[in-house]
Every structure is written in structure tokens, then in C-alpha cells.
Amino acid sequence: MAKTTYYVPIGPIHPALKEPIRVEAEVEGERIVKVDVKRGFAHRGIEYMGMKRNAIQTLYLSERICGICSISHPYAFVIGSEKALGIEAPPRAQYIRTIIAELERIHSHILWLGVIAHEIGFDPLLFWTWKGREKVLDVLEAITGNRINYSMYMIGGVRRDLKESHIKALREMITYYWEFTEHMKEVFLSDPVYKARTRGVAQLSKEMALKLNVVGPTARAAGLRMDIRQDIPYDAYADMDIKAVVPQDIVGEARGDAYDITMVRLYEIEQSLDIIEFCLDNLPEGKILAIPNYVALLNKIKKTEGEAIGAHEAPRGEVIHYFKYDGTRDGPAVWKVIAPSYNNINSWAPLLLGAEVADIPVVVAYIDPCMCCNDRVAVVKDSSGRILDYSYLHRKAVEKTKKLEKELGVRR
Amino acid sequence: MTPETLFYAIGMPIIGVFLGLVYKGIDRRVSARMTSRIGPPIRQPFWDVGKLLLKETVVPENAVRWIFNAMPILAFASSMTLLLYIPFGILKAPLEGYGDLVVILYLLTLQALAMAIGGFASGSPFSSVGAQREMVLMMSYEMPFAIVITGFALIYKSFSLSTIASTPVWSIVGPLGGLGVLLLLIAFLWVTPAELAKLPFDIAEAETEIAEGMLAEYSGRNLALFYLSDAVRGFAMIAIEVVLFFPFTLSYLFGLNLSGAALYIAESLWFLFKVLVLYILVVTLVRTSFARFRIEQASRIFWVYVNIIALLGLLLIWAEVM
Numbered sequence: 208m209a210k211t212t213y214y215v216p217i218g219p220i221h222p223a224l225k226e227p228i229r230v231e232a233e234v235e236g237e238r239i240v241k242v243d244v245k246r247g248f249a250h251r252g253i254e255y256m257g258m259k260r261n262a263i264q265t266l267y268l269s270e271r272i273c274g275i276c277s278i279s280h281p282y283a284f285v286i287g288s289e290k291a292l293g294i295e296a297p298p299r300a301q302y303i304r305t306i307i308a309e310l311e312r313i314h315s316h317i318l319w320l321g322v323i324a325h326e327i328g329f330d331p332l333l334f335w336t337w338k339g340r341e342k343v344l345d346v347l348e349a350i351t352g353n354r355i356n357y358s359m360y361m362i363g364g365v366r367r368d369l370k371e372s373h374i375k376a377l378r379e380m381i382t383y384y385w386e387f388t389e390h391m392k393e394v395f396l397s398d399p400v401y402k403a404r405t406r407g408v409a410q411l412s413k414e415m416a417l418k419l420n421v422v423g424p425t426a427r428a429a430g431l432r433m434d435i436r437q438d439i440p441y442d443a444y445a446d447m448d449i450k451a452v453v454p455q456d457i458v459g460e461a462r463g464d465a466y467d468i469t470m471v472r473l474y475e476i477e478q479s480l481d482i483i484e485f486c487l488d489n490l491p492e493g494k495i496l497a498i499p500n501y502v503a504l505l506n507k508i509k510k511t512e513g514e515a516i517g518a519h520e521a522p523r524g525e526v527i528h529y530f531k532y533d534g535t536r537d538g539p540a541v542w543k544v545i546a547p548s549y550n551n552i553n554s555w556a557p558l559l560l561g562a563e564v565a566d567i568p569v570v571v572a573y574i575d576p577c578m579c580c581n582d583r584v585a586v587v588k589d590s591s592g593r594i595l596d597y598s599y600l601h602r603k604a605v606e607k608t609k610k611l612e613k614e615l616g617v618r619r
Numbered sequence: 620m621t622p623e624t625l626f627y628a629i630g631m632p633i634i635g636v637f638l639g640l641v642y643k644g645i646d647r648r649v650s651a652r653m654t655s656r657i658g659p660p661i662r663q664p665f666w667d668v669g670k671l672l673l674k675e676t677v678v679p680e681n682a683v684r685w686i687f688n689a690m691p692i693l694a695f696a697s698s699m700t701l702l703l704y705i706p707f708g709i710l711k712a713p714l715e716g717y718g719d720l721v722v723i724l725y726l727l728t729l730q731a732l733a734m735a736i737g738g739f740a741s742g743s744p745f746s747s748v749g750a751q752r753e754m755v756l757m758m759s760y761e762m763p764f765a766i767v768i769t770g771f772a773l774i775y776k777s778f779s780l781s782t783i784a785s786t787p788v789w790s791i792v793g794p795l796g797g798l799g800v801l802l803l804l805i806a807f808l809w810v811t812p813a814e815l816a817k818l819p820f821d822i823a824e825a826e827t828e829i830a831e832g833m834l835a836e837y838s839g840r841n842l843a844l845f846y847l848s849d850a851v852r853g854f855a856m857i858a859i860e861v862v863l864f865f866p867f868t869l870s871y872l873f874g875l876n877l878s879g880a881a882l883y884i885a886e887s888l889w890f891l892f893k894v895l896v897l898y899i900l901v902v903t904l905v906r907t908s909f910a911r912f913r914i915e916q917a918s919r920i921f922w923v924y925v926n927i928i929a930l931l932g933l934l935l936i937w938a939e940v941m
Contacts, residue, residue: 213744215829222826234748237914328818328825328911334654400819400910564748564829565822565913 211235215564219248223326223568226274226578230555230571234564242559244552250582254542261538262288262362262508263501269528270356272544273580275318278311279521280544280580281360283528286441287517288362291530292507294498296442298491300364305443306377306486307351307359308519309479313384314343315522316472316479319575320391323469326568327404332394339387346380349373362504363497374487381480388476395469405465409558409570412463419553423524424475425574427453428468430461435520443486452478465573505537514541523547523575533615540615546580627703635702639850640664642895646853646903653907664850668843676839681742690737691837691844697729698848701855706784706862719778720768723859724761727814730848731757735823737845738833749832752914753816753823759921760813760820763806766929770803770936771863780862787866796939802932804864809925811860811901813917815853819909820917857898858890865893 213234219227227248233241253272257265266288269280282304289295296304317340324332344354350373351357359365395401411421416429426433434451436444452474454461461467498504512534518527524547531541551574558570588594611617644661651658678684704723731753738750772778774792788800813820824832837845912920 213747215744215748222830234744236751237748324910328821329909331650331654331907332910334656338655398910400912403916404910404913563913563915565825565911 212240217567217571223571225322226576228552228576228578230559230567232559232564232567237563237565239559239562239564239567242556244555246552246578247582249578251579254544254583257542258539261505261536262532263505265538265542266360266362267358269544270358273546273577275315275355275577276311276521276523276526276580277356278308278359279519279523279526280528280546282308282519282521283517283526283544285360285362285517286519287515287528287530288508289497290515290517291513291532292362292511293513294363294507296364296497297494299368299493300495300497301442302486302490303365303369303495304360306369306483307347307357307365309482309486310343310347310350312479312522313476314340314347315575316476317343317391319472319522319572320395320469322575323405323465323569323572324401326572327401329401335394336391339391342380342383342387346373346376349376361496362508364495366496368495369490374490377483377487381484384476384480388473388480391476392473395473396466401469402466405469405569407462408465408562408566409468409554409573410462410464411554411558413461415554415557416463419557420550421524421554421574422550423521423547424468424471425524425551425554427451428461428471429463430455435518435525439518441519444482446489447482447485449478449482465569468573508532509537510534521547523577523580524551544580544583546577548574548577548581549583552576552581631702632699635699635851635854636847638891639847639852639854640668642854642857642898643850645895646898649899649903650907653903664846668846671838671843671846672840674839676841677836679742679836682836683740683742686740687737687836688841690733690740691841691848694730694733694737694848695844697726697733698851698855701726702851704780705855705858706781720771720780720783721778723780724764724768727852727856728757728761730852731814731816734833734845737837738823741833741836743836745829745831745835746833748829749823749825749835752825753833755914755918756813756820756823759918760810760925763921763925763929764810764814766926766933767803767807767810767863770799770929770933773933773936773940774800780859784862784866788864792936793939796936799932799935799939800864802928802935806925806929806932807860807864808901809921809928811856812905813921814856815902816849817853817902818906819912821906822911822914822917825911853898853902854894857894857901860901861890861893861897865897 215232215234217230217232218224219229229245229248231243231245232239253268257268260268266281266284269284270277272280285296285304317336321333321336321340324330324336347357348354350369351359351367359367411419411425411429413430416426416431421429422433430453432451432453434449435441436449437451440447440449450456452471454463454467454470457470457474498507511532514529514531516527516529518525520526525545526547527545529541529543529545530539533540554574555570559567562570641661641664643664644659647663648658648661678687701723704718704726735750735753735757738746738753768778771783771788774788774796775782775786777783789797792800812818816824824834829835834842834845
């Protein structure tokens with residue numbers, strides 16, 4: 208009996224993946240009959256590092272969690288921190304934060320559109336979309352000083368104000384992107400080859416989406432109306448009537464495939480442009496920091512006891528930060544980060560099962576995965592290379608938690 | 620053996636490899652300019668080959684060693700042989716009389732086959748998937764290709780490329796047959812990117828899916844040979860297309876009255892120019908403006924649509940000739 212199945216390892220290093228993760232597929236001809244997703248190649252213990260630093264240092268550490276959403280994690284961080292501290296950012300700062308977050312959504316979505324084009328072998332489209340993406344990066348650089356990792360946010364406000372020249376550049380950018388998005392819609396949504404490669408690929412039904420707990424554009428493409436900006440509005444989003452972009456509002460039905468998610472992302476760029484325009488039109492005057500003195504801020508953190516959850520709708524889905532300030536340190540005593548890719552990668556295994564080898568890059572890329580965000584654990588091996596099993600690690604974790612509780616004086 | 624044969628035997632492969640690499644360089648440059656990049660210099664493919672020849676040739680542990688090493692040589696040899704069957708403009712093909720269009724069809728297939736066998740022999744799952752795809756793709760595009768050649772055989776009552784090159788096809792067919800030849804041309808244009816493993820039909824080498832597929836395990840000298848045969852195949856395929864469908868010579872078009880060496884040089888340059896234009900139109904433009912198809916989509920395109928077009932063309936030609 209001849210062997211009919213091949214074992215195809217995708218990753219940790221593979222051209223379809225931009226970051227390390229492993230998809231082990233058993234392939235029969237072109238069809239995938241068995242699949243296993245293994246994560247944990249990019250674990251950096253960043254939460255532990257954050258719990259050893261003060262809150263302002265941790266804020267900049269949080270910016271380095273993800274390579275692309277360099278504002279999503281700080282945003283969730285400052286929201287959670289402010290809730291825990293009981294302070295509120297001045298209105299002008301809130302609006303500036305919203306503008307920066309939406310600028311980032313634009314550049315992240317255009318980046319994804321380029322990546323998906325590359326995954327289906329359409330490199331010229333990748334070059335074209337990324338050329339268009341330069342404009343928003345230029346504006347971000349003009350406002351914050353950096354193309355990425357902007358260091359813009361601060362607990363209780365922002366660090367840099369918007370000048371007249373910035374507002375002018377932003378308005379120019381908005382006009383440019385209305386036109387560019389129109390072009391992109393034409394290219395992506397009406398290209399027959401693009402449609403042939405994405406229609407019906409990575410199809411996630413509403414029920415499956417709920418069951419797999421996916422978030423962000425992945426969930427919205429499946430027809431779920433969920434968006435942190437709509438459900439738990441914060442900052443300037445509370446002043447606007449934000450509605451989750453779902454395919455049934457655009458074309459009447461949601462199929463939840465890679466084509467629908469393209470549509471959702473394209474229309475979200477337009478939504479972002481609207482939000483930025485609203486913020487510019489209604490930008491309040493005033494100061495930009497609630498507590499301008501950082502020493503005073505750290506002192507306040509040191510004296511505060513409290514916990515809170517900060518949530519932000521990142522381009523990929525919801526980012527959630529949990530905080531606990533215990534009143535003894537000037538940094539978080541407990542810091543827990545949940546990134547959207549952590550939930551979204553759940554969809555890989557069911558979607559890949561029964562799919563074709565040619566669909567692997569599309570399925571892998573369609574959620575816009577971010578491994579460095581999602582890796583919360585690493586496989587631990589002892590000195591002899593034996594993988595330590597779950598029960599042993601769990602026992603150790605309970606011991607550690609007990610020790611931490613004792614140190615922190617947590618009473619049940 | 621006459622001195623002429625010796626010249627051809629040594630000269631043609633050198634000229635063919637040179638032209639293949641130059642066209643590859645131009646193709647990369649034009650494609651880059653079309654996507655607002657600067658692109659590599661035109662001599663880049665030469666450097667690529669030079670570097671590959673210097674690199675270590677690695678044979679995977681679980682590969683079938685002799686097949687793995689033999690296949691690049693086979694592919695390269697068949698592409699060299701292929702060159703000897705192509706009439707450059709009004710120059711006669713060196714191996715004229717020893718083979719015809721059917722041999723060319725087989726030589727082109729042999730290269731793809733060598734790559735597929737090499738892929739299977741390299742023992743890597745990516746190569747195996749790639750080789751399987753290549754086999755499926757070959758089964759799909761060979762049929763329209765064969766129909767095109769049959770159509771020409773019907774018109775000329777001969778498979779000889781030199782006969783075809785000497786009289787432009789458009790001058791001997793009537794309106795009905797002309798339409799048929801046009802349909803054959805459309806079918807042939809579809810077959811070209813598949814035959815050359817270029818986008819949108821580079822399914823067997825899909826970088827993002829199976830990491831260059833059949834070539835995944837090849838390196839050093841072996842990869843250089845595949846690279847060269849690929850470059851030569853690109854040039855040869857377009858040259859055949861020019862000979863079949865655009866055989867207009869300078870003297871035919873403009874009524875030039877050249878003779879001797881000047882005639883041969885002018886006609887050869889004109890031929891190379893035609894190949895270049897067609898290369899950019901058929902390979903560069905297409906591969907810059909399409910995404911990769913899935914294998915079953917590509918198969919359907921060839922089995923259904925391209926076959927229908929080609930058969931229709933054949934039918935029209937047959938109706939006229941009979």
C-alpha cells in the first residue's frame with residue numbers, strides 16, 4: 208500500500224508567514240486531511256518585564272508588544288490605567304488619541320491588503336498598496352516624529368499637541384485616501400482573479416465565529432456586529448455614532464470568507480477617514496495632559512489601589528489589558544494582555560481542514576495574525592530536553608501564585 | 620561534419636543562453652518599472668547564474684541522488700536542443716530536416732517533466748506537492764498546445780517549422796481560416812505563461828504556498844542549470860510564437876532590398892525585436908497584472924475555455940482546408 212498522504216510543515220519559518228508559528232498539515236493530493244497549529248515561538252515574557260518596571264516605562268514597553276499596532280496596546284494601557292487611577296484625559300487629548308488610533312487603523316488595513324495580495328501571488332498589487340500607505344506614515348511621522356512606535360500616549364493624555372500644520376496635512380491626507388480607497392475597492396472587489404482566490408476561502412459561519420470566539424474584522428466579516436468602539440465607547444468615540452462595519456450592511460449578506468473580510472477592511476478605512484474628519488472638525492481646545500508632571504503621576508500610581516480593564520478596538524480586533532495597582536509600587540502589580548490574534552488563530556484549524564494547499568496562505572493571512580502579540584506561553588523543557596507536562600507546570604504555577612498572593616497580601 | 624555544423628553546435632547554445640538571460644533581465648526590469656520600483660540591472664540574471672555556479676550543491680539526505688542530479692542536466696540539454704530547431708528570422712534552423720514542431724512540443728514537455736521528476740526525487744513534501752501540481756498543469760495545457768500545432772499542420776500540410784517560417788500564415792489562409800488562426804493565437808497566448816511557469820500559472824512554484832515547490836531543494840549548480848533552461852525556454856517559446864504567428868520579415872513589410880550579410884543581420888535584429896515586444900506583452904505584462912490561480916481553477920480554464928477556443932479555431936481551419 209503506497210503512502211497517499213504527505214506531511215507538510217508550514218513554519219516556523221515559511222514564506223507565507225511573516226512571524227514564527229507552526230502549522231502541521233497532513234496533505235492528500237491538494238487536500239488537507241489533518242491539521243495542527245502550534246504556537247509559542249515568539250514568547251518574550253513581556254508582561255513579567257512590565258510588572259518589574261514603573262507604569263510609564265511599562266507604557267513604552269507595551270508599545271513594543273506588537274510590531275505593527277504600535278498604538279493599540281498603549282491605548283488599551285492608558286484607558287485601563289486611567290480607569291484604575293480614577294483620572295480622565297482632557298477632551299483635546301482624547302480627540303488626539305482617537306485620531307492617532309484611526310490613522311494607525313488605516314495604515315494597518317492597507318498593509319494587510321498588500322499582504323493578502325502577496326499571498327495569492329499578486330505582487331504588483333502589494334507594491335501599489337504599500338506605495339499608497341506611505342502617505343499615512345508620512346502624516347504619522349509629521350505628528351509624532353516616528354513612522355512606527357510613536358510614543359504619543361501618556362497616562363492621562365498625550366505627549367504632543369496637534370499643530371495647525373498637522374491639521375492641514377491630515378485634511379490633505381483624508382482627501383487623498385478617499386480617492387485611493389475608491390481605487391482599491393475597484394481593484395480588489397471587482398478583480399475576477401482576486402475574487403476567484405478569496406470567494407469561499409476561509410469561510411467562517413456566524414455560529415462558528417461565535418463558537419471560536421473570534422474578534423475584530425474576522426468576526427465582523429462573519430456578520431457579527433461587534434466593535435469595542437460601538438459596544439464600550441471611549442474617548443472621542445463616545446461622541447460619535449460608530450457602527451460596526453458588517454458585510455450585510457454593504458452587500459446584503461455576510462458569507463464570512465476572505466473576500467468579505469477584504470470588503471470589511473476597505474470600508475473600515477473609509478469609516479476611519481470619517482472619524483478623523485469628525486475629530487478635526489470638533490477638536491476641543493485646552494490642555495493635553497491631566498497630570499503634566501510625571502513624578503506626580505508616578506506618585507499617584509504608587510498611592511493608588513485599584514484594578515481595571517482597558518479595551519481598545521485595534522485594527523485586528525479587540526485588545527484588552529488588565530491592570531492591578533496595589534498601592535506599593537509605581538507600576539502595575541498585575542498586568543495581563545490579551546491580543547486579538549490569540550482568539551483569531553483559533554479559526555485556523557477548522558478552516559484549514561478540508562481546504563487546499565493553495566488556500567493555506569489565504570487562511571493564515573486573512574486574520575492578519577500577529578504572533579508576537581498572541582504568544583502568552585512557551586513550551587518549557589528541562590535540561591534533558593523533556594517537555595514538562597501540564598500537571599507539573601500547573602502545580603508550579605499554583606505554587607507561584609500562592610507565593611505571589613502571600614507577597615502581595617491578597618486576601619480571599 | 621562540416622564547419623557550419625560545428626559553428627552551430629557551439630554557437631547556438633551560447634547565443635541562446637545569452638539571449639535568454641538578456642530577455643529575463645529586461646523582463647525583470649520592465650516589470651519593476653511597471654510596479655514603480657527601480658528593479659535590478661539587466662545583467663542581473665548573468666550575475667545570478669555566476670553566483671549559483673559558485674555555490675555549494677546540496678543534495679537532500681532522502682533524495683534519490685542520481686535522479687535528483689540528472690534532471691537539471693536533462694532539462695538544460697533539452698532546452699539547448701530546442702534552440703537548434705528555431706529559425707532566426709530568415710536564418711534556417713540548424714537541425715532543419717531532423718525534426719519538426721512535434722519534436723519542439725516534446726522538448727518543451729521534457730523540461731517540465733524533468734523538473735517534476737526532480738521534484739519527486741528530492742523527497743521534500745513541498746517539492747512533491749509542486750511536482751504533482753506541475754503534472755496536473757501539464758496535462759491541462761498540452762492539449763490546447765497540440766491543437767494549435769495540428770491546426771498549423773492542416774494549413775501547411777507539414778510540421779516543418781522552416782516551411783512555416785518561409786511563408787506567413789496570414790497570406791495563405793482565407794477569411795475563415797484567418798479567424799481560425801486568430802483563435803489559435805489566443806489559445807497559444809494562454810498556454811505561454813503556463814508553459815513557462817509564470818504568473819498566473821506558476822502554481823507549481825508558488826512561493827507563498829509551497830516555497831518554490833519543485834525547486835525548493837535545488838541549489839548551486841543544479842539550480843543554475845534549471846535557471847538557464849528556464850531562461851532559454853522563455854526565449855524559445857516566444858520565438859516559436861513569433862515564427863508561427865508573426866512571421867513578417869523586414870523585406871516583406873517594407874519592401875527593403877537588402878542582400879548578403881546586411882540582409883541576415885537586419886532580419887535577425889528584426890526577429891529579436893519582435894521576440895522582445897512579444898515577450899514583454901505576453902510574459903511581463905501578464906505576470907505583472909495577474910494573481911496566481913489555484914490548480915483546479917487553472918485546470919478548468921485550460922480544459923474548458925482554452926480547449927474550446929483552440930478546437931473552434933481548428934474547426935474553422937479544417938472547414939476552409941477541406
